[in-house]
Structures are given as C-alpha cells and as structure tokens.
Amino acid sequence: MTRDTEAEPIELLTFKLADQKYALEITSVREIRGSTHATPLPQSPACMKGVINLRGTVLPVIDLGERLGLPPSAHNDRSVIIVVALEDRLTGLLVDAVSDIVTLATDDLRPPPTMSKSSKSMVTALAVIEDKMVRVLDLTATLDDMERPAA
Numbered sequence: 001m002t003r004d005t006e007a008e009p010i011e012l013l014t015f016k017l018a019d020q021k022y023a024l025e026i027t028s029v030r031e032i033r034g035s036t037h038a039t040p041l042p043q044s045p046a047c048m049k050g051v052i053n054l055r056g057t058v059l060p061v062i063d064l065g066e067r068l069g070l071p072p073s074a075h076n077d078r079s080v081i082i083v084v085a086l087e088d089r090l091t092g093l094l095v096d097a098v099s100d101i102v103t104l105a106t107d108d109l110r111p112p113p114t115m116s117k118s119s120k121s122m123v124t125a126l127a128v129i130e131d132k133m134v135r136v137l138d139l140t141a142t143l144d145d146m147e148r149p150a151a
Helices: 139-143
Strands: 009-017 020-025 029-034 048-054 057-063 080-086 089-095 097-105 123-129 132-137
Touching (some): 009 089, 080 097, 097 123
Parallel strands (some): 020 132, 057 089
Antiparallel strands (some): 009 097
C-alpha cells in the first residue's frame, strides 16, 4: 500500500522515570526548571508533592513516577520539573531527568496493548527510539482526575 502524503511529524520531549523512558508532546511543555522544594498541602494526593511559586503563579507539583505507580526513586541534582499546560492550567511534573527532544512520524507511534476496556490508559502510544521502548503519555488522562489547586 502506497501513501500519497507523508506521515505527520510529531515532536516529543523524552525523559526518565525509574530508569524507563517516557515522552510528552512538546506542544504541552511550557518550560523545564530545576527541581525545587515544594510546599506540601494537607489532604492532597500522595503523588502531589505540593506547590511552588512560578513567577507569581501557584504551581502544583506532581511526582510523575508516583502518579504512574512506578517504584519510588531518589530525586537528585538531575531531577527537573517539566511545566506543562493542560487546558488553562499549568502543572509541574517532577521527573528523574530530561533526555532529548525527538521528531517522529506519526506512523512510528504504535498503540499500547489494551489491558482493560474500563480503564483509560495514561499511555497513548509506544515508540522505539535508539533501541529503547518509549511510552508517550496522554497528559489529559494522567492529570484528569487529579485534584489540582486553583492557580
């Protein structure tokens, strides 16, 4: 089967969590900043580390590894906060390290296996980059049911 048009390119920001590679669409990323201490909020989900002041905006910070159910990792000087925008809200995602920005054809992305019809997967696609499987996260599914404080 031949195609008349080329596959649409997609840019992804890749990062590490618990020695595994993940990615987000670059269009949702607003900035990357060094990890900083977050002020905890009472009765927040366990993966929410608290809030930080981002140039006058109260920014919730979520430990993305914990949110995804990965084993806890010790954050270090390579840990960063990826500031993402979902609808009209900004959220900080604490990750172990940022790897790279890659451009792939949408044909290079594969759907994840369906495990359950009732659960919405946080992984929207899989890709192989440099012989490593990379999980592309669905930001909406990842943050949708989080109780985020109003900024």
